[in-house]
Amino acid sequence: LVAGAKISTLKNDASSRRYFRLEKGTKSFIAVDASLGGNCLAFIQIAKYLKKMNLCVPHIIETNVENNFLLVSDMGNEQYFNAFTSNPDVANTLLIDAIDSILIMQKRGISYQDNLASYDNSLLNFELELFRKWFCNKHLNLKFNKLDRKDWQECCEFLIENALGQKQVFVHRDYHSKNLMVLPKKNPGILDFQDAVKGPLTYDLVSLLKDCYIKRSPDQIRSLALYFHKNLDKNILSYLSVNQFMTNFELMGLQRHLKIAGIFCRLNYREKKSSYMQYIHITLSYIVEITKKYPELAFIDNLIRGKIMQTLAHTR
Template identity: 40%
Template sequence: MNRQQQMQQWLSEQLTTINPSAGAGFKVESASEDASFRSYHRVTQGNKTWVLMDAPPSHEDCAPFIEIQKLLFENEVCVPEIIAQDLSLGFLLLSDLGSTLLLGELNDNNADDLYGKACDQIHLMQSITSNASNLPAYDEALLTTEMNLFNEWFIDRHLGVTLTDNEQATVSAVQQLLIDNALSQPQTFVHRDFHSRNLMPQVSGQMAVIDFQDAVYGPLTYDLVSLYKDCYIAWPEDQVYQWVDSFRHEYNQKHQSNHDQATFLKWFDLMGAQRHMKAIGIFCRLNYRDGKKHYLYDIPRTMKHLQITCLAYPELADFNRLLDKIQPRFQIA
């Protein structure tokens, strides 16, 4: 039995139980894919719809998704409900949150409101104390592994550049700086991919959160930089810093903390540099390993985020000069 037949049979069994009055017929249409081996399908039966997550067990493990969904749902984060599951087959049937992504809705007139709703979800996630520290740690080893994707897939594979010993030392020094910055921050629940393609405005007014299965326990500013220095959309720097400072004020109030503006913004910026190195490496890997060429088109925007940060911090100047040397120049505007 092939994967399509497995899917049809499993859905038939589940829908017979979930919606017995609707009869046997149902329709399955592709809803979306992501940067993993998972794919999503909208299932329609009568006037009801669900979303099927297809996560082949040979490539994906559904257990973290189920565990994190339970944690988030119990803490009132707006996430899809799990209607049915089969880990051995790699199928999850989820409630349907619609097809509207934050990325397609954002404009100058509604950004304050929509980003405010997204930050509401970050605050809810960062208020999770029970079990949050049991998540995988966003530790030095994981941070290093992520940044090494930049070395392996962008510098080595995409650019075809072999660094000298001195150049490699420059990269290593910057990576250690970014690791130290991440580990110096308060540690909290981190979604780890909290951007405009994983957020879905709802009719209820809430901002739904998806693709949370890789959550970790890590730096305070990680999800915030994923949101405001998004690899898929860019905003003027002064606007970004206004949003970040509003978040800082609210965070301080909620957690009875007193993080000052300068420290918080440096945490944020350097956290962004780590994330953007990781993302550029992943975009290249998705192209060369997985044949998903369209992700290459997101590299210039992501590189611009990275180089703007490099220009702002003297400790990143050598690394920025190296970037200018080894790659086509990306205009900083």
């Protein structure tokens, strides 16, 4: 199938996977090497689920599960991120398409979500700890004392309670502009879905609208979030008011952004991938927009506006 193909290396993502484009005549394929750490079986299984939902994911052509290699169809070069930065006028249309796909994933995913791991207390807490360990401790050399640890844990419990209290649905878990592709028709092409879980209703939506790679205005975010809410299943709308939904959305976003700040620092220090550090300030800006609104989050708000901003100012 690909003997004699021209091979070019593609830019790696935040994982340890490597990607290659294979071109032969008018045909193009993507080879995925996950031998350094990856789960091809999960990718294959989740791809089947998403295809059954009639969503656009790469077609799996060949597999070598033993060695964690895959050959998949090529969805092209244009990420949502590239489209947003080169032509902002198309953003709303593309975002609506992506939101519609989340709604489909949640509605049709009911048939498959119980086969997924749960986004449970343990996983949510582990993710929040990435902020303390990698952003505060490693990046800024800020150590929490006993009282800090108590206040921090109370904030974490508040965020986890919000996440677990939401309707649990099929969650992509990394639904943002660098994992969505612009296609000639039927946007978006969806990538990097192998870590899908059964989790909170607002998770994928906030990953998309409060994307750590692109800063959006609060008005645009709210408008698109309300579009999602309006198009929810009537059974959900019967008990989920706009105000409760927006609270869920904001607090879910905060949990994700705390996690991402930690992950960006871990990528920098452990994987030597420094390019993600340029997005720390976008991530922090999303965080403080929310912490200032909730008294339960005063510890994080004071930490960021005080020690963290002061330390960052001195390290520039």
